[in-house]
Amino acid sequence: MRRYLLLRLLQSLLTILLVVMVVFLIARIAGDPVTLLVTFDASQSDINRLKQELGLADPLPQQFVRFLTDAARGDFGISFRTNRPAMQEVLSRVPASAQLAGFALLISLAISIPLGVLAAVTRGSLVDVIARFFALVGQAAPNFWVGLMLIFLFSVRFGWFPTGGRGGLDHMFLPALTLGTSASASLTRLTRSAMLDVINSDFVTMARAKGLPRRTVIFKHALRNALIPVVTILGVRVGVLISGSVIVETIFAWPGVGRLIIQAINVSDFPVVQAAITLTATSIVLANFLTDIVYMFIDPRIRYVRS
Amino acid sequence: MQAPQTRPEPGTRSPAAGDSEVLLSVRHLRTHFFTREGAVPAVDDVTFTVRRGEILGIVGESGSGKSVTARSIMRLVPLPGRIVDGDVLFRDEDLAALSQGEMQRLRGAHMGMVLQEPMTSLNPVLTIGNQVGELFVYHPERTPQGFSVRGAVLDILNRVRIPDAARRLIEYPMHFSGGMRQRVSIAMATGCRPELIIADEPTTALDVTIQAQVLELLLELRNTLGVSVLFITHDLGVVAQICDSVAVMYAGKIVEYNDVESIFDRPRHPYTRALLRSLPQLGTRMARLPSIEGQPPDLGALPPGCAFAPRCPSVVDACRAQVPEPTPLGERGGYVRCFVADDELQADRAAATRSGGGGDGR
Numbered sequence: 001m002r003r004y005l006l007l008r009l010l011q012s013l014l015t016i017l018l019v020v021m022v023v024f025l026i027a028r029i030a031g032d033p034v035t036l037l038v039t040f041d042a043s044q045s046d047i048n049r050l051k052q053e054l055g056l057a058d059p060l061p062q063q064f065v066r067f068l069t070d071a072a073r074g075d076f077g078i079s080f081r082t083n084r085p086a087m088q089e090v091l092s093r094v095p096a097s098a099q100l101a102g103f104a105l106l107i108s109l110a111i112s113i114p115l116g117v118l119a120a121v122t123r124g125s126l127v128d129v130i131a132r133f134f135a136l137v138g139q140a141a142p143n144f145w146v147g148l149m150l151i152f153l154f155s156v157r158f159g160w161f162p163t164g165g166r167g168g169l170d171h172m173f174l175p176a177l178t179l180g181t182s183a184s185a186s187l188t189r190l191t192r193s194a195m196l197d198v199i200n201s202d203f204v205t206m207a208r209a210k211g212l213p214r215r216t217v218i219f220k221h222a223l224r225n226a227l228i229p230v231v232t233i234l235g236v237r238v239g240v241l242i243s244g245s246v247i248v249e250t251i252f253a254w255p256g257v258g259r260l261i262i263q264a265i266n267v268s269d270f271p272v273v274q275a276a277i278t279l280t281a282t283s284i285v286l287a288n289f290l291t292d293i294v295y296m297f298i299d300p301r302i303r304y305v306r307s
Numbered sequence: 308m309q310a311p312q313t314r315p316e317p318g319t320r321s322p323a324a325g326d327s328e329v330l331l332s333v334r335h336l337r338t339h340f341f342t343r344e345g346a347v348p349a350v351d352d353v354t355f356t357v358r359r360g361e362i363l364g365i366v367g368e369s370g371s372g373k374s375v376t377a378r379s380i381m382r383l384v385p386l387p388g389r390i391v392d393g394d395v396l397f398r399d400e401d402l403a404a405l406s407q408g409e410m411q412r413l414r415g416a417h418m419g420m421v422l423q424e425p426m427t428s429l430n431p432v433l434t435i436g437n438q439v440g441e442l443f444v445y446h447p448e449r450t451p452q453g454f455s456v457r458g459a460v461l462d463i464l465n466r467v468r469i470p471d472a473a474r475r476l477i478e479y480p481m482h483f484s485g486g487m488r489q490r491v492s493i494a495m496a497t498g499c500r501p502e503l504i505i506a507d508e509p510t511t512a513l514d515v516t517i518q519a520q521v522l523e524l525l526l527e528l529r530n531t532l533g534v535s536v537l538f539i540t541h542d543l544g545v546v547a548q549i550c551d552s553v554a555v556m557y558a559g560k561i562v563e564y565n566d567v568e569s570i571f572d573r574p575r576h577p578y579t580r581a582l583l584r585s586l587p588q589l590g591t592r593m594a595r596l597p598s599i600e601g602q603p604p605d606l607g608a609l610p611p612g613c614a615f616a617p618r619c620p621s622v623v624d625a626c627r628a629q630v631p632e633p634t635p636l637g638e639r640g641g642y643v644r645c646f647v648a649d650d651e652l653q654a655d656r657a658a659a660t661r662s663g664g665g666g667d668g669r
Binding site: 123200201202203205206207208209210211212213214216220221224225298299300301 | 378381383385386407410411412413414415416419420422424427428429430431432433434441442445446479481492495496
């Protein structure tokens with residue numbers, strides 16, 4: 001078990017390293033940051049001097065090593081826009097994003113697991129039809145459209161919730177619902193199909209043949225097995241929730257990391273973009289790592305076989 | 308039908324030797340699957356009787372309705388299947404009239420089930436102790452006197468001869484071999500000392516030596532606990548070894564039902580005969596084992612008469628027009644569904660009467 005964890009940890013670190021490398025290379029391809037820093041009438045010698053100062057004249061591998069060591073210390077440079085350290089700029093936005101993602105995750109779990117289980121055990125019923133319709137529409141409808149429709153309906157028409165900005169729970173409701181809807185649509189579908197698979201398996205028949213009550217058969221025997229594929233997708237979804245907030249945060253003017261990325265890209269604030277993307281990628285990798293740990297609790301086969 | 312008035316309706320008595328009390332009586336059971344293409348009669352007018360301590364073998368090809376018959380008795384027919392007609396009398400109780408809650412009290416406690424595939428019939432994420440223990444947790448009234456749940460689990464695991472059971476309680480199914488898993492299944496099916504075990508091809512997926520051990524175990528449990536066994540199989544060799552009576556199923560119907568000696572010595576239905584001919588015989592050499600020509604029929608599109616008619620070597624015109632009704636076989640509950648066999652039986656009886664001998668009409 002320890003070896004399995006160690007292996008996954010190494011894989012995670014390697015993934016993050018690769019992401020940082022791509023971020024570094026893209027920044028070098030995207031353009032010469034010096035031209036953004038100097039005024040248009042700067043002389044070539046001024047530019048060269050600045051390049052020398054910023055280390056941009058060094059060979060690429062050397063620059064990369066420096067970038068890496070700086071990044072490891074959390075130093076991604078200074079934001080062109082605000083002159084504050086880029087990482088600090090990003091970190092100050094994390095609480096808002098995490099709050100939104102967490103609330104959205106709660107909404108999606110609260111909808112998808114009960115709905116998926118209910119749809120599976122009452123297959124073909126009205127509940128099942130509604131669940132399948134919800135899963136289809138929820139997956140097909142893009143976030144920006146759902147968000148705009150919710151604003152139109154609940155903010156403009158009824159005036160129940162604010163249209164945007166961060167504040168109390170009422171501010172968070174619509175953006176979290178928007179994010180949660182798309183996530184819960186696919187999770188509902190997945191829970192339903194995983195439950196259907198498991199319900200027809202031999203060990204569920206055996207559990208029923210032992211005379212166990214329906215509730216025990218569904219929750220103890222079926223759901224626990226059905227959760228294995230659900231947890232996999234959930235891990236990916238958590239990552240998507242974090243980065244997916246780019247669109248929703250922009251629509252609802254939510255001051256999170258996603259909105260910061262858009263703002264930084266608009267003004268070519270590369271240090272901030274790099275810091276934000278590295279952080280997003282890291283949290284996705286971290287989410288996947290946590291998924292693997294959750295796996296071990298659900299499925300003993302992983303706990304033993306891979307050790 | 309020239310059956311004497313004294314004879315019982317075919318199938319309502321057990322053809323097996325002995326006279327213990329009747330435990331299970333299935334009468335005119337019909338279970339259909341309601342698919343998009345229409346109703347498929349997976350079990351069609353099935354009648355048989357099992358006494359206490361009797362082992363009844365249900366034999367047939369895949370799709371002949373053996374498993375659905377078994378699951379209908381436990382009322383565990385998978386969707387879109389549904390019991391549409393017939394009675395299942397278990398301990399003189401009509402199971403169809405019971406509520407789900409009453410069925411739950413019966414399942415596991417009074418009837419247990421063992422499935423074919425030991426690799427999938429245990430829950431992979433729960434420990435063995437937990438899965439066997441559930442049985443006693445939910446049937447405290449059937450837990451052997453003076454035993455804790457753990458004690459009862461250990462007792463039954465020892466009984467099915469799982470070595471070192473106390474240590475293995477916390478292990479998962481993946482730590483057990485196929486034969487050992489099947490023993491765990493049998494432990495779960497028998498832990499509450501049920502009156503009936505439904506064993507749905509319990510040895511098919513096992514290799515031969517393990518197969519013999521599992522059969523041995525079932526026989527032993529029958530002898531020590533007096534349980535009845537409904538043994539579903541397509542292996543006639545196993546039937547000859549352990550069964551008291553046999554029901555041969557074809558396309559959802561029992562085509563021949565009799566005690567085990569009569570089935571093997573005097574098979575009446577052409578299908579039963581064909582099955583027996585396709586068994587390898589010790590001491591004879593054949594280039595090829597005889598097989599039954601053709602394919603089992605599609606249950607959704609059965610021919611109007613006898614379902615076996617298209618493959619039957621002795622087919623006559625009547626077979627294609629009409630489904631044969633059960634003709635009694637012997638003095639007990641046995642029967643055969645076949646026009647040709649019916650004619651043969653009448654001819655035998657006539658010959659016996661002419662010669663004045665005591666023909667038994669079989």
